[in-house]
Amino acid sequence: MNKKQLAILEKAFAAEIDRAYSDKIPLIQTKSKIAAQLAEDGYLEWQEINLTGSIPVTIKGYQITHAGIYAYCQSLPDELDIEAMEKEIRQ
Helix, strand or coil: CHHHHHHHHHHHHHHHHHHHHHHCCEEEEECCCHHHHHHHCEEEEEHHHHHHHCCCEEEEEECCHHHHHHHHHHCCCCCCCHHHHHHHHHH
């Protein structure tokens, strides 16, 4: 996978994690052809979520699949340099 594909998977995985912590909607909204190709390949899935209330709303976007999570996690290095990550965060 290339960097653009991994960046989209990372955003989708982050949305899934955010849902676990704060009950947010686990979708990323994009018109990217790369995201459409990832969905075609089975790494993302197109979803439509209907929110009810005084004004009904439908939210459409991509949700990461198990295959997408696996592919993203496999792309991560085996060992992370925590000190380098902390330096990058401070900048």
